[in-house]
């Protein structure tokens with residue numbers, strides 16, 4: 001058990017099953033509020049993760065539920081995803097997500113020491129937390145190609161975008177920690193700190209671009225200096241986000 005400030009961060013178990021519904025409801029309403037997609041999960045699925053000891057749950061000092069995250073394995077355990085991170089709105093911006101992600105990362109390393117750990121996110125907060133743990137941004141081709149994982153995206157509002165891009169790209173940014181080949185957390189953290197302004201802009205451009213699949217490119221503008229700048233940005237976008 002980890003206690004920081006007034007929060008308890010625990011590996012979930014049978015005693016937490018009653019919180020499954022509130023967790024699922026909060027995941028759904030938060031996704032709606034943000035206008036982003038989400039791979040929907042049922043309360044039974046969340047309960048199964050709790051029973052298996054593959055989830056982390058947070059409470060405040062009065063035992064009020066504060067947050068949650070769970071582990072999924074893919075490609076016969078070659079990959080592990082830390083998914084479904086959610087913090088109760090009343091406890092946000094207090095470091096709860098950071099504590100949960102640290103705990104679930106440690107649990108993943110303990111249960112699956114050989115596995116590559118990855119996550120998909122649309123948000124800068126999670127990119128920041130992941131960077132502090134040693135994750136780096138990768139293209140989708142470096143993630144598990146397990147059909148069952150990608151099938152989980154079917155319930156997301158952005159699934160059509162994912163398929164139109166042949167599963168090479170979507171609204172989410174992919175980040176990965178490879179235990180056999182990784183940067184030190186200090187390096188990935190520094191990279192994020194130095195580049196976060198650019199990453200935030202790239203995220204916005206990427207999401208705007210993915211929403212405009214029929215945008216026509218006018219080749220006449222190729223000699224226009226402004227368009228050359230756009231072309232350079234495209235190559236950077238391609239490197240990070242496969243655009």
Ligand SMILES: CC(C)(COP(=O)(O)OP(=O)(O)OC[C@H]1O[C@@H](n2cnc3c(N)ncnc32)[C@H](O)[C@@H]1OP(=O)(O)O)[C@@H](O)C(=O)NCCC(=O)NCCS
Nearest residue numbers: 030085086087092093094095096097098120121124125126
């Ligand atoms: C994203 C979410 C999990 C963050 O939870 P949180 O407990 O507020 O996050 P933390 O307080 O641990 O913040 C971690 C860092 O991200 C930053 N951060 C938090 N929310 C942020 C936001 N909306 N935009 C930018 N940065 C943010 C914090 O300032 C903090 O940085 P710091 O270490 O420099 O202070 C929470 O807002 C949430 O549940 N959102 C809805 C569900 C969701 O988006 N889940 C992620 C799916 S991948």
